[in-house]
Amino acid sequence: MEYSNFFKSLTDKEISYLKSISKIKEKKEGDIIFWEGDDPKYTFFLIEGVVKIYKTSNNGNDITLNYILPPSFIGEFAVIKGMKYPISAEMESNGRLIVFETKGLTKFIEKNKNFMREIIIYLANKIEKNYSYCEDLMEKNAKKKVAKFIKEHEDLFFSLKHTKIASILNITPETLSRTLRELKNEGLIVERKIVKINKNKLESLLND
Template identity: 40%
Template structure:
């Protein structure tokens, strides 16, 4: 539980406050593919991802997943639902072995929201989520498949070393076949180098940027 101090929201709390926070918190472990919450669930806890990766997605009328965002350690998860007291707008599923700090939200609100440091960090997190939403809208409405892949390579190329192509395709809301064709196209055009393990090395970043 000493890892609570590593979370930016709580890094400035004193020892007494940390002990108080521990009493309303618990660390939970999850396996890959386990669900943290489903779209439509009522928010009871505030979640902080301590270890692992977590994806958030919506499901369309055909039952297909529409990827929205991927969380990494240190981030608050779907805190807007807590803040506005609305059902979770999407489903959260773990992509790897993970640990989550689960905090009783009502107790947190009652005991800690008068603390300016915590309030400021939550506001910053909400602003960041707004930017993520804008990025999702841009990606889905404006960007072509080629542009989605080029943007992902430029911004998150290292993830090709840890994620399977099917996972990357899911993140980009593309079929694995479309992702594979696009990577092959970029390779034959000399934009990237692709080894047998599908690790990517960018050869011409300017050409990838032009795809955008």
């Protein structure tokens, strides 16, 4: 069921093939998906959770480059270029991945024009999202940052710790807490025990 949700151009037969060369794996916070320098023998597709992308400096410090939110391939450029991973990927929260055998997946993409087109569109959308992410990092209005995250990733908002959400949004935990209080006071979100989000008000805020 999940495969057809993410790969909508494929037939039942093609979905069955993808299932035959992959597994859905549960991951826990802190699990390493791949290390910098690993061969891309497997191709990873995030369906739940958050992944941290980072590099390790010469002095051993980890430098966070980005956070991957679902649904999304992870490190696919290394797979496409046939190079070793130049980055490391770690689960920032509990989640789930589709883990493909890279050889089987690349052969399938080469033979299936519809799926190749879907992958190209996916890559274009990811580039667009990265531009948007950069714009979000430069956005000085914390309220809009938080509102956009809630609107697009409601499930993660209620499952991640506030410190992690703050890191993803590049704001301080104190700023996030203050912003959430403002959103609650304005009726845009309601306390967690009775989970309600006023999506119309969020949309108005983002379009303001």
